[in-house]
Amino acid sequence: MATVSETIGAAAARVRATSGERIGAMVEAALLRTLRDTVTIGADGSAFVITGDIPAMWMRDSTTQLTPYLRFLAECPPLAELVAAVVRRQFACLDHDPYANAFNDGPTGARYEPEDLCADPHVWEQKYEIDSLAYPVALAHALWRSTGDAGVFDERARRVLRTIVAQLRLEQRHDESPYRFERPGAKSTETLARGGRGTPVAVTGLTWSGFRPSDDACTYGYNIPANLFAAQALRAIAEIAEEVLGDSGVAADARALSAELVAAVRTHGVVEHGGERVYAYEVDGLGGVLLMDDANTPSLLSLPLHAPDVVDAEVWRATRALVLSDANPYYFRGEVASGIGSPHTKPGRVWPIALAVEGLTGTPADRRRLLRLIADTDAGTGHVHESFDPSDPTSFSRPWFSWADSMFCELALAVADDVERGDGAPA
Incomplete structure (x- = not known):
């Protein structure tokens, strides 16, 4: 069995052989940096993972930061132990707060905004995002399927999986929910309308989310990529409940709720555009429909990665064409690059995360082109940034964003896979 250093060294060597010295060096540095600089092992053996430049742990980021390591779990037990600790x-x-999106390393009282309604000292921010429930399930399921080790599924995990199913079901009728989020004096993307309830929604079978994976408030309360990601995660919960926990009740409830979400997306989240059936980004069941995509995942573009068993391939292909075009208000073009951005950053900025997802869901040629593009737009820093000006990559946000680093690594390893299978020339 390989050590962590041996595993990372071998991965970087594969990338050097298929994509060149510079990209190989960037991948090796990023893989080492995430483990060295974002992870702290606690006294209880669990692992706290910061995002890079923010001293808090997001459920989403702490999962995506580990994505490139998942392929090595069977051959590298120390990496499997790290994932289990996370x-x-x-x-x-x-278990402490299923509505929060980001946490402190203990009850430190640190908060993004001291005036937030939630004053829990454990919570950095309590923006309810469906992906905060789905990503940990996806990570636990990947660990179990990769290693056969079900040790993380203890009584607390059983309780949390039940809570996730119950909360997703409760939020199908959001007006019955106790959740509120208010940030006094904040702009509209940083707080929720109607006294913290969010904009009105009809009961549709979809499950409600206050915020997107970008941490921006939803325009309409039913985020379609998040609902499909939840449907995929519920299928994973059903497998875990049935095969590990012996809990047929949770398994049946999770499977049924997954089917409800998929059916509701088909009814309310698929719309006509330009003669094609496409996924909306958000809807409210009252006639509100938002056609766009955001760089943060789960996104419409990322659905084959995050919801492979529940996505409609034909609808997604038409949606991909839409979101990678000017029909998406957050698709930006510049002199150096074109790609999807986000209202979370300055207008016109392209996100490397979205470029990586475009490659990972595209062809081998797409992957090679986009890997080279991300490397060439790092402004000479050796880091992959949150966003950059597509005409001037030296203008960027977040000098160290670990999630973006990890997505670059995942894309580079996918290119290596392509080349080694004979599916493409070196990048």
């Missing part, structure tokens, strides 16, 4: 901390966080 899963334990994620489950502990969700």
